[in-house]
Amino acid sequence: MNTLKKFLGLIWMILGPLAMTFLFLQAIEKVGLTHTDIERTNTILQWAIILFIFLPISIGLMIFGFYAWKGEYDRLPESSGEL
Amino acid sequence: MSETLPKNNIFKVIGASSLGTLIEWYDFYIFGSLAVIIGHQLFPEDAGASALINTLAIFAAGFIVRPFGALVFGRLGDLIGRKYTFLLTLVLMGGSTFLIGLIPSYKSIGYAAPILVLILRLVQGLALGGEYGGAATYVAEHAPENKRGFFTSWIQTTATLGLFLSLGVIVITKNLLGAETFGDWGWRIPFLLSIVLVVVSIYIRMKMHESPLFSKLKAEGNVSKNPLKESFNNKANFKMVLLALFGATMGQGVIWYTGQFYAQSFLENTCKLDFNDSRYILLWGIAFATPFFVIFGAWSDKVGRKWIMLSGMLLGVIFYRPIYQIFLDDTDFSKVEQSDVLSSKPDPVTTVPIANANDSLRTVSTQVLLKNGASFYKVQADTLSATRGLLTGKEIIRDKVLPKPIFWKFVGLIFFQILLVTMVYGPIAAFLVELFPTKIRYTSMSLPYHIGNGVFGGLVPFIATLIASFAGSTPLSGLWYPIGIATLSLIIGTIYLSNKKDERIND
Numbered sequence: 001m002n003t004l005k006k007f008l009g010l011i012w013m014i015l016g017p018l019a020m021t022f023l024f025l026q027a028i029e030k031v032g033l034t035h036t037d038i039e040r041t042n043t044i045l046q047w048a049i050i051l052f053i054f055l056p057i058s059i060g061l062m063i064f065g066f067y068a069w070k071g072e073y074d075r076l077p078e079s080s081g082e083l
Numbered sequence: 084m085s086e087t088l089p090k091n092n093i094f095k096v097i098g099a100s101s102l103g104t105l106i107e108w109y110d111f112y113i114f115g116s117l118a119v120i121i122g123h124q125l126f127p128e129d130a131g132a133s134a135l136i137n138t139l140a141i142f143a144a145g146f147i148v149r150p151f152g153a154l155v156f157g158r159l160g161d162l163i164g165r166k167y168t169f170l171l172t173l174v175l176m177g178g179s180t181f182l183i184g185l186i187p188s189y190k191s192i193g194y195a196a197p198i199l200v201l202i203l204r205l206v207q208g209l210a211l212g213g214e215y216g217g218a219a220t221y222v223a224e225h226a227p228e229n230k231r232g233f234f235t236s237w238i239q240t241t242a243t244l245g246l247f248l249s250l251g252v253i254v255i256t257k258n259l260l261g262a263e264t265f266g267d268w269g270w271r272i273p274f275l276l277s278i279v280l281v282v283v284s285i286y287i288r289m290k291m292h293e294s295p296l297f298s299k300l301k302a303e304g305n306v307s308k309n310p311l312k313e314s315f316n317n318k319a320n321f322k323m324v325l326l327a328l329f330g331a332t333m334g335q336g337v338i339w340y341t342g343q344f345y346a347q348s349f350l351e352n353t354c355k356l357d358f359n360d361s362r363y364i365l366l367w368g369i370a371f372a373t374p375f376f377v378i379f380g381a382w383s384d385k386v387g388r389k390w391i392m393l394s395g396m397l398l399g400v401i402f403y404r405p406i407y408q409i410f411l412d413d414t415d416f417s418k419v420e421q422s423d424v425l426s427s428k429p430d431p432v433t434t435v436p437i438a439n440a441n442d443s444l445r446t447v448s449t450q451v452l453l454k455n456g457a458s459f460y461k462v463q464a465d466t467l468s469a470t471r472g473l474l475t476g477k478e479i480i481r482d483k484v485l486p487k488p489i490f491w492k493f494v495g496l497i498f499f500q501i502l503l504v505t506m507v508y509g510p511i512a513a514f515l516v517e518l519f520p521t522k523i524r525y526t527s528m529s530l531p532y533h534i535g536n537g538v539f540g541g542l543v544p545f546i547a548t549l550i551a552s553f554a555g556s557t558p559l560s561g562l563w564y565p566i567g568i569a570t571l572s573l574i575i576g577t578i579y580l581s582n583k584k585d586e587r588i589n590d
Contacts, residue, residue, distance in 0.1 A: 073579050077319065
């Protein structure tokens with residue numbers, strides 16, 4: 001199980017930047033599809049919010065993957081006292 | 084310490100905490116339910132700059148601000164105590180809701196109206212971000228070890244009951260005043276009424292004592308000096324924050340939003356069900372399923388939290404597409420045989436000029452009643468062009484009313500989806516509380532909870548719509564987002580989470 005945890009850690013590390021790239025490309029595409037100035041500004045604003053929120057989350061996923069790959073989740077704390 | 088609390092005292096603790104949280108959800112939902120009316124009253128009719136403010140007010144408060152509220156109030160809760168912090172969030176939430184009900188219309192004060200709405204919405208989002216962690220922590224720290232899941236699950240019911248209460252108050256007010264008066268000024272009443280509920284809740288909460296575990300920590304001088312730093316700068320704890328987010332709350336968030344919100348939106352917008360039918364189906368489903376929050380919370384005390392939550396995610400992954408396919412198939416009235424039609428009654432034809440053109444839009448609407456009790460409107464909208472004559476548009480079938488057997492079948496399918504919500508959501512408060520130590524619990528548990536629910540869950544409608552806009556997509560394509568996120572959370576939770584409960588949370 002610990003080997004699987006480590007192997008999947010690599011996947012989580014790759015998944016973070018992949019998801020961000022996908023969102024960024026989507027943002028460019030959707031802004032490009034707008035017709036009016038106000039529609040464009042609103043779309044930019046919405047996507048800026050999405051990218052702003054998901055950037056730290058995808059970094060979090062990478063860190064999670066890194067910890068998993070390093071074997072940090074091989075044994076979880078038995079009680080909150082160990083934290 | 085908590086084991087010695089008298090039974091009636093723990094129910095007072097649960098009552099005080101749940102009532103406040105229920106009111107916060109009520110406040111949050113009435114804005115969503117009345118957004119269109121508020122838009123007409125408090126925003127200018129032409130889009131312009133207010134569209135930006137509108138977008139921010141509706142969009143940002145839901146996603147950005149809640150995690151920040153979790154950080155701000157979580158920190159306060161770990162520094163000064165649970166009781167006073169979630170008293171503060173209640174005052175902020177109730178106060179801002181009441182004030183939204185008092186804002187003069189755009190016609191009276193111009194752009195000050197939408198700007199005030201935005202500010203009050205941000206305060207609401209912050210307060211909501213701080214409330215849940217406080218209530219869950221407070222109840223858990225009073226509950227006996229072997230009933231933590233059962234007691235905290237009462238807090239979990241409040242999000243659903245808040246939705247119920249908001250819908251009920253809106254429907255009653257609208258029926259009493261009439262649609263026109265309600266749209267004019269009556270919409271303010273649900274906002275103003277919230278102050279009564281908040282005052283009652285503040286009175287009850289003021290009489291409560293501080294959490295015994297936090298009081299003990301304070302007496303021993305062990306209160307955290309910097310909960311944010313200890314939560315996120317301490318590697319051992321930060322690892323658990325990440326695990327809680329990716330292994331549990333992320334999947335829980337999408338299952339919750341799909342079952343309770345996306346389902347209603349799908350029935351109304353994609354299946355084109357009648358406004359009342361889609362709401363009644365949801366309300367019945369919620370009414371039957373709500374007790375299961377407590378049942379699964381209590382069961383998690385016996386078998387552990389992990390597998391109940393992950394089973395809810397697994398069932399969602401397996402059954403979402405078949406369920407929504409049934410919704411589509413059973414509401415497809417396009418191939419109704421003439422022999423099934425009981426009557427067909429056309430409404431008067433309407434012709435409306437199209438702005439900035441010499442053309443008009445002609446709408447022919449026909450109400451069709453079927454022998455099995457179903458009904459729907461066939462709407463044919465054509466353009467009368469000044470230069471090109473009649474341009475035939477597409478026929479739309481909408482406002483569908485289902486025959487009774489199908490109606491109850493849909494109630495069953497919504498009940499099943501909300502049952503999954505109760506599986507993932509019922510045990511989660513106890514699960515999060517047991518993951519973190521007392522001195523940084525409020526801060527540590529609030530953030531993954533609000534990112535899971537506010538961001539991953541709250542974005543279900545947006546991302547589902549986005550996926551549906553891809554080339555080659557079908558009406559079911561939007562479901563890939565909750566299915567994908569739930570699958571990811573299911574894999575991470577299965578492999579990395581432990582089912583072991585921490586019996587001692589008083590350290």
